[in-house]
Amino acid sequence: xxxxxQQHPIKIYLWIWLLLFVVSFFSYMVDxxxxxxxxRWTLILIFMFVKAGFIVAIFMHMKxxxxxxxxAIMGPPVAILVLIWLMxxxxxxxxxxxxxxxxxxxxxxxxxxxx
Amino acid sequence: MSEAVLGSGGEIEAPGTKGVTDDFSRDKQVFGVPWGKxxxxxxxxxxxxxxxxxxxxxxxxxxxxTDPWPxxxxxxxxxxxxxxxxxxxxxxxxxxxxxxxGTMAMAVNMGYRKDLNKTFWLxxxxxxxxxxxxxxxxFEWTKLIVEEGVRPWSNPMGAAQFGSSFFMITGFHGMHxxxxxxxxxxxxxxxxxxxxxxxxxxxxxxEIAGLYWxxxxxxWVFIFAFFYLW
Numbered sequence: 631x632x633x634x635x636q637q638h639p640i641k642i643y644l645w646i647w648l649l650l651f652v653v654s655f656f657s658y659m660v661d662x663x664x665x666x667x668x669x670r671w672t673l674i675l676i677f678m679f680v681k682a683g684f685i686v687a688i689f690m691h692m693k694x695x696x697x698x699x700x701x702a703i704m705g706p707p708v709a710i711l712v713l714i715w716l717m718x719x720x721x722x723x724x725x726x727x728x729x730x731x732x733x734x735x736x737x738x739x740x741x742x743x744x745x
Numbered sequence: 746m747s748e749a750v751l752g753s754g755g756e757i758e759a760p761g762t763k764g765v766t767d768d769f770s771r772d773k774q775v776f777g778v779p780w781g782k783x784x785x786x787x788x789x790x791x792x793x794x795x796x797x798x799x800x801x802x803x804x805x806x807x808x809x810x811t812d813p814w815p816x817x818x819x820x821x822x823x824x825x826x827x828x829x830x831x832x833x834x835x836x837x838x839x840x841x842x843x844x845x846x847g848t849m850a851m852a853v854n855m856g857y858r859k860d861l862n863k864t865f866w867l868x869x870x871x872x873x874x875x876x877x878x879x880x881x882x883x884f885e886w887t888k889l890i891v892e893e894g895v896r897p898w899s900n901p902m903g904a905a906q907f908g909s910s911f912f913m914i915t916g917f918h919g920m921h922x923x924x925x926x927x928x929x930x931x932x933x934x935x936x937x938x939x940x941x942x943x944x945x946x947x948x949x950x951x952e953i954a955g956l957y958w959x960x961x962x963x964x965w966v967f968i969f970a971f972f973y974l975w
Contacts, residue, residue: 724808
């Protein structure tokens with residue numbers, strides 16, 4: 631084991647592969663079936679985290695690594711949540727000031743040409 | 746985690762946080778993986794932050810613009826003679842990338858089994874799928890620029906920030922895929938010509954290349970969710 635590195639039964643990979651296909655199909659269906667609002671965002675996030683989790687855990691073998699490596703690699707990205715939190719506040723604030731000083735948008739969107 | 750795990754240093758990992766303390770405090774390699782793999786993980790961690798910065802700034806400009814955001818489902822629709830199918834090219838690209846991730850995982854497995862012929866061909870298959878992904882992306886960019894008039898500074902369908910976010914995020918991702926294709930081909934041909942066999946007969950390099958490739962797929966999962974579906 632020590633010399634051979636990460637060796638696991640092929641069956642695991644095939645199952646995860648299949649699962650990734652199915653979950654991707656589901657997330658495409660979210661758009662295709664025109665789910666909107668909270669339902670749409672919840673489903674998108676769930677499918678995204680399921681896919682990301684399986685890729686990291688199985689395909690990238692994180693599941694079988696030592697806890698020290700898991701913490702060192704997957705701990706720091708948690709800080710990004712703070713950035714997301716700050717920037718969403720900042721974004722809302724900027725939008726408010728834009729509406730206040732420049733008024734509401736007068737942009738008239740055109741449909742994409744293939745319609 | 747109650748079972749003891751052997752690291753490549755051969756030390757048994759103590760269960761739970763005691764193992765972590767042990768690994769970090771003892772006079773030995775911390776992670777129990779080859780240095781190349783630890784370095785690839787740390788590179789990927791830094792890359793995670795780069796892509797996060799892009800995606801967070803995309804979120805920020807999308808929140809702060811007062812103009813309506815173009816609807817990706819319509820912008821990226823494609824017609825095969827009949828009615829346009831929403832997001833179809835993006836869906837196909839997603840499936841291609843997942844397929845390539847699967848072939849890569851198999852290549853890593855075959856590498857450790859010393860089945861070099863299969864490793865080579867699976868890696869070549871992965872690279873071909875990656876190249877076709879980049880090709881489809883080039884097609885998508887062309888269509889967006891030429892037919893739909895999307896520019897980094899404006900577009901007819903809504904907020905100007907759409908173009909800059911799109912070109913920046915997918916462009917950077919496409920660059921990663923292109924680099925990955927070259928990386929995979931180099932490693933694949935070295936496997937084929939016996940380069941690693943002559944060195945030390947160790948195929949960890951295939952797993953390290955695989956880590957990079959899976960990461961590219963991972964980033965796409967996030968781009969697909971936040972840019973195309975949101």
